[in-house]
Amino acid sequence: MTDEEFLLLNPGPVPVTAEVREAMDAPMVSHRSADFEAVYERAQDGLEYVFERSTLSGDATAAGGTALVLNGTATMGMEAAVANLVGESEEVVALVNGKFGRRFARIAERYARVRRVDVDWGGAFDLDAVADAITDDTALVTMVHNETSTGLLNPVPAVGDLADDHDARFVVDGVTSIGGDVFCIDDWNVDIAITDAQKALAAPPGLSAVYVTDRAREHIDGDRAPFYADLDWHLRKAGSHQTPFTSAVPLFRALAVAVEQIESEGMAERIARHRRQAAVFREGFAAMGLEGFPDAAGATVRSNTVTAMALPEGIRGDPDEFFDAVARRNVSISGGQAHLGGEIFRVSNMGHLADEQVLRGIRTVGEALVDAGVDADTEAGLGAARERLGVTEPVAEPDR
Numbered sequence: 137m138t139d140e141e142f143l144l145l146n147p148g149p150v151p152v153t154a155e156v157r158e159a160m161d162a163p164m165v166s167h168r169s170a171d172f173e174a175v176y177e178r179a180q181d182g183l184e185y186v187f188e189r190s191t192l193s194g195d196a197t198a199a200g201g202t203a204l205v206l207n208g209t210a211t212m213g214m215e216a217a218v219a220n221l222v223g224e225s226e227e228v229v230a231l232v233n234g235k236f237g238r239r240f241a242r243i244a245e246r247y248a249r250v251r252r253v254d255v256d257w258g259g260a261f262d263l264d265a266v267a268d269a270i271t272d273d274t275a276l277v278t279m280v281h282n283e284t285s286t287g288l289l290n291p292v293p294a295v296g297d298l299a300d301d302h303d304a305r306f307v308v309d310g311v312t313s314i315g316g317d318v319f320c321i322d323d324w325n326v327d328i329a330i331t332d333a334q335k336a337l338a339a340p341p342g343l344s345a346v347y348v349t350d351r352a353r354e355h356i357d358g359d360r361a362p363f364y365a366d367l368d369w370h371l372r373k374a375g376s377h378q379t380p381f382t383s384a385v386p387l388f389r390a391l392a393v394a395v396e397q398i399e400s401e402g403m404a405e406r407i408a409r410h411r412r413q414a415a416v417f418r419e420g421f422a423a424m425g426l427e428g429f430p431d432a433a434g435a436t437v438r439s440n441t442v443t444a445m446a447l448p449e450g451i452r453g454d455p456d457e458f459f460d461a462v463a464r465r466n467v468s469i470s471g472g473q474a475h476l477g478g479e480i481f482r483v484s485n486m487g488h489l490a491d492e493q494v495l496r497g498i499r500t501v502g503e504a505l506v507d508a509g510v511d512a513d514t515e516a517g518l519g520a521a522r523e524r525l526g527v528t529e530p531v532a533e534p535d536r
């Protein structure tokens with residue numbers, strides 16, 4: 137039905153550049169070689185740039201910490217952060233308003249006593265309720281910054297202040313914000329931040345990155361963590377750009393290039409681009425007649441990297457025809473997760489999307505909705521999107 141090339145708009149993995157892909161295609165080296173150490177050092181330097189300078193001004197936001205790369209996706213990073221910081225008699229306050237907040241809570245339940253602050257998925261946290269939950273007995277607070285399952289950006293700065301008031305550690309999942317949106321380690325009192333390679337860093341899946349602040353280091357006890365995720369050990373080895381165990385050499389090479397590309401673009405420019413493209417998605421879909429899914433309210437706002445929209449009533453609960461029509465156009469988007477399956481669809485603008493790819497995403501969704509019998513106004517959606525981009529002519533779109 138289409139000869140347009142494949143466009144991946146899922147909230148991870150996201151497309152990787154040719155240079156990142158090519159970095160994986162090189163002769164193998166030992167993970168104990170000087171070659172590998174040089175690769176890890178490049179990855180660490182690039183990651184430290186991303187973790188420490190994710191501001192609109194490009195100013196530094198962290199004074200001291202170490203970026204580690206783990207052979208495992210962000211779930212491993214989340215588990216490593218929790219397991220190294222708390223023991224079974226300690227209390228973790230876990231904030232849950234989506235699938236990944238729930239994952240953090242479930243991880244914490246394996247290592248400590250957990251007090252959950254639950255909000256309906258897609259709902260906003262009541263900061264008074266969060267303030268009541270965090271007390272002097274709280275050892276650690278877990279929170280997801282950008283809740284990928286609902287397209288919501290949670291109020292990490294406010295919760296960081298609450299954690300700090302009670303001298304609790306604060307571990308933040310920045311999996312779909314770090315590398316695409318503002319993230320301020322020191323100002324937000326974050327002790328350990330976690331991200332994934334295949335999200336806003338735009339590297340292939342398989343690795344995660346954690347930033348361990350010097351503050352957190354004092355509280356780390358690797359003996360109580362899983363052997364493979366002992367952060368003391370990872371930190372010691374990282375000092376000489378080594379990893380404790382055999383590393384996924386091609387993935388490290390790709391990650392090194394990906395973070396260098398981010399540094400070349402500059403975090404301030406990259407954040408501005410992500411914010412612009414997310415607004416284009418939101419405004420384009422709204423002009424088409426769709427409603428945003430999350431009930432963004434108060435301190436919780438809509439994401440700048442993942443857009444979630446409610447499926448229109450006519451296809452809600454039975455959206456297969458719509459998703460098939462999207463796939464026939466050689467575009468990949470995501471549905472809702474867990475109980476949100478059949479309720480919403482989600483698209484990502486993480487990584488290096490060109491504006492014309494965002495427009496193609498909007499056109500594809502509009503046309504696929506019409507194919508599925510929904511009265512969606514594709515042209516109105518594209519018009520609003522072009523207006524947001526400041527493009528008056530439809531020339532930015534690729535040939536169909």
Ligand SMILES: Cc1ncc(COP(=O)(O)O)c(C=O)c1O
Pocket residue numbers: 147148209210211212236280282283284285309311312332
């Ligand atoms: C916010 C968030 N946290 C954690 C994860 C877990 O990542 P993984 O499945 O790569 O371990 C994801 C994956 O989508 C995510 O979006």
